[in-house]
Amino acid sequence: MSSSNIIKILVALVIGAALGLAYGWVLAPVEYTDVPPNILREDYRVDYVLMVAEAYQGNFDNAAAARRLAILGSESPAAITASALEYANRNNFTEAEVQALKNLLTAMQTFQPQENPAP
Amino acid sequence: MSRLFRSVAFQVAIALLIGLGLGLLYSWRISPVTYVDANPAILRADFKDQYRIAIAASYASTQDLARAQSRLGLLGDPDPIAELSAQAQRMLAQGESFEAVQPLAQLATDLTQGFTSNPIAPTPFPTFSTPVAQFTPTLTDSTQDVAEATETTAPQPTLSFEQTALAPVNLETITPRPTSTPTAGPGAPFALVSQETICDPGQIRGLMQFMLQDSRRKEVPGVEIIVTWNAGEDRFFTGFKPELGDGYADFVMQENVVYNIRIVTGGSFVSNISAPACTDPNGAGYPGGLLLTFQQ
Numbered sequence: 001m002s003s004s005n006i007i008k009i010l011v012a013l014v015i016g017a018a019l020g021l022a023y024g025w026v027l028a029p030v031e032y033t034d035v036p037p038n039i040l041r042e043d044y045r046v047d048y049v050l051m052v053a054e055a056y057q058g059n060f061d062n063a064a065a066a067r068r069l070a071i072l073g074s075e076s077p078a079a080i081t082a083s084a085l086e087y088a089n090r091n092n093f094t095e096a097e098v099q100a101l102k103n104l105l106t107a108m109q110t111f112q113p114q115e116n117p118a119p
Numbered sequence: 120m121s122r123l124f125r126s127v128a129f130q131v132a133i134a135l136l137i138g139l140g141l142g143l144l145y146s147w148r149i150s151p152v153t154y155v156d157a158n159p160a161i162l163r164a165d166f167k168d169q170y171r172i173a174i175a176a177s178y179a180s181t182q183d184l185a186r187a188q189s190r191l192g193l194l195g196d197p198d199p200i201a202e203l204s205a206q207a208q209r210m211l212a213q214g215e216s217f218e219a220v221q222p223l224a225q226l227a228t229d230l231t232q233g234f235t236s237n238p239i240a241p242t243p244f245p246t247f248s249t250p251v252a253q254f255t256p257t258l259t260d261s262t263q264d265v266a267e268a269t270e271t272t273a274p275q276p277t278l279s280f281e282q283t284a285l286a287p288v289n290l291e292t293i294t295p296r297p298t299s300t301p302t303a304g305p306g307a308p309f310a311l312v313s314q315e316t317i318c319d320p321g322q323i324r325g326l327m328q329f330m331l332q333d334s335r336r337k338e339v340p341g342v343e344i345i346v347t348w349n350a351g352e353d354r355f356f357t358g359f360k361p362e363l364g365d366g367y368a369d370f371v372m373q374e375n376v377v378y379n380i381r382i383v384t385g386g387s388f389v390s391n392i393s394a395p396a397c398t399d400p401n402g403a404g405y406p407g408g409l410l411l412t413f414q415q
Contacts, residue, residue, distance in 0.1 A: 005127050012134035019135075020142015029152035034163040037170075041156035044193070048170065051177035051190070058180025068176075071169055 038073040042087060045072060049084035050097055053104035062107040069108070078108040160195030167194055168206055175203070175222035182235045187226055201361065203227040204340055208359045217354055221343070224356050228341035228384075231365065232333065236384065307334070309342070309382045309413035311389050317408035318397035325372035325394040326408040330364065331357050331382070333415045338366025343383035348376050374406040382413060 024030075040048070049069065056065045069077040085101040093101075146152075154161075159170055171194070178187040191199040207223040229236050309331055317326075327346075331339045340358025347353075357368040372378060372394040380389040389411070397407035 005130070008127060008131050009134040012131040013138040013141075016135040016138020016140075017142040017145075018138070020139040020144075021146045022142075023139075024143045024146025025152055030147055032154050032157065033161050035154060035157045035161050037162060037166050039154050039157045040162075041158060044157075044159055047190070048173060051173040054180045055173065055176030056180075058176070064176075068169065068173055071166060 037071050040072075043091075046084040046087045048072065049081055049104070050088070050093075050101065053081070053084075053097075053100040056104050056107060057100050060107075062111045063113070065104060066108060066111055066113065076108075077111065078105060081105040081108050159193040162194070167196075168209075170194060171203060171206055171223065172219075175226045178226050178229075179222040184229055184233075184235050188230060191230075200227050200230050200340070203230070204358045204361065207341070207356065211359075217343070220356075224341035224343065224358075226341075227358065228339060231340055307415045309384065309387045309415055311387070311411060312414045313410075313412040315410040315412075316395045316397075317410055318395070319408065320397075320399045320405070322408055323371060324408070325374065325406040327370045327372050327378070327392070327394075328408065328410045329357065329366075329368040329370075330410065330412045331366040331368075331414075332412065336414070338364050339415070340365040342366070344368055344370075345381040345383060346370050347379045347381070348373075350376075372406065372409075380411070387413065 037045070037048070049072070052065050052068045055068075056062070066077040069080050072080050075083075081101060081104050085098070085105055088098050088101055159167070162170060171191070174187055174190045177190075178184065188199075191203075194202075196202040203223050204227050207220045207227070210220050210223070211217075225236065317328075329344060331342050333339050338357075340356070340361075342357045343354060344357065345352060345354050353370060355368050355370065358365045360367055360369070363369075372392075374394055376393060378392045380392055381387070392409065392411075394406035395409065396404055398404050
């Protein structure tokens with residue numbers, strides 16, 4: 001086999017691989033349907049935290065609030081709330097929304113989860 | 120044939136296909152696209168449930184129906200109201216408390232009605248590990264301001280904190296709720312408008328059926344009903360059997376037991392309900408059923 005033929009085959013291989021990558025990454029990428037909340041886009045994450053903050057305004061149940069925030073990842077509830085508050089300040093959330101997040105942050109900073117009693 | 124295999128065009132085509140296969144293997148298996156900015160519609164089902172709970176809990180606090188509706192829309196459910204009702208039913212079946220399920224049922228009801236059923240209740244007292252809350256018997260100035268500003272909350276004993284107290288819920292940001300249903304006021308009481316005896320041997324014996332309708336005779340889901348009798352109490356919501364109607368609920372009565380019924384929304388109360396005596400074609404007696412229709 002001549003060297004020009006080998007080059008043609010290699011070029012075809014590379015073009016095929018490029019087409020495969022383009023198809024698999026761009027045209028028909030893997031579709032995720034059962035994702036966890038920790039990869040939510042930031043605005044959705046913040047809106048979720050805001051919901052928890054608004055619920056907290058109504059019941060002052062800091063254990064429930066901490067439990068709800070826990071699904072957003074391994075960070076502490078206070079850190080998650082602080083991050084959301086920072087986003088809210090950057091993006092001109094209303095005063096009431098910022099206040100709700102501040103209240104939640106205060107509650108999460110002082111929240112001590114109850115430990116299970118020893119058997 | 121061997122000439123075909125030896126032809127350059129064939130070998131190039133094979134190389135192209137092999138390259139394509141390797142590219143797909145890499146892009147789908149080895150290094151697929153990773154999601155970092157997902158939207159709530161593709162959350163796993165149990166996380167969607169958590170999301171709905173947060174929406175309902177937030178709504179219970181803010182009574183912002185439009186916002187709750189738009190948040191539910193993010194989940195991409197074909198019928199958000201049905202999803203709320205189904206989730207409430209699942210939670211009850213899993214042994215969750217009525218208090219936990221109530222916000223979901225309330226939101227489903229309000230979305231169906233198109234308006235907020237319950238006004239914002241006075242904020243309960245917070246409980247913190249620190250600072251310590253202390254009750255004082257008289258109003259402070261700050262509470263007076265809040266009471267004057269909102270004119271909706273009755274004066275309550277207030278809290279004093281060792282550090283800055285939480286600000287009360289700011290009612291100014293609540294969006295105007297839809298008022299497209301002027302006939303029935305929010306939370307209007309249900310009244311018993313008909314009570315039919317059903318003697319059908321083919322039906323479950325002693326079946327008490329409820330049908331709750333608003334003033335336009337549209338069935339209302341998510342209404343809590345409490346049935347009490349001398350030995351106990353049962354609670355349930357309308358709309359958990361959507362195949363029988365959004366405003367439908369049922370309860371099986373025992374023979375010779377007197378029941379009292381309370382419709383939680385609006386506080387209606389019906390007493391002395393019992394299974395009627397029916398007779399089958401063979402002349403044997405059995406406890407019949409009742410169809411109770413309530414309307415706002």
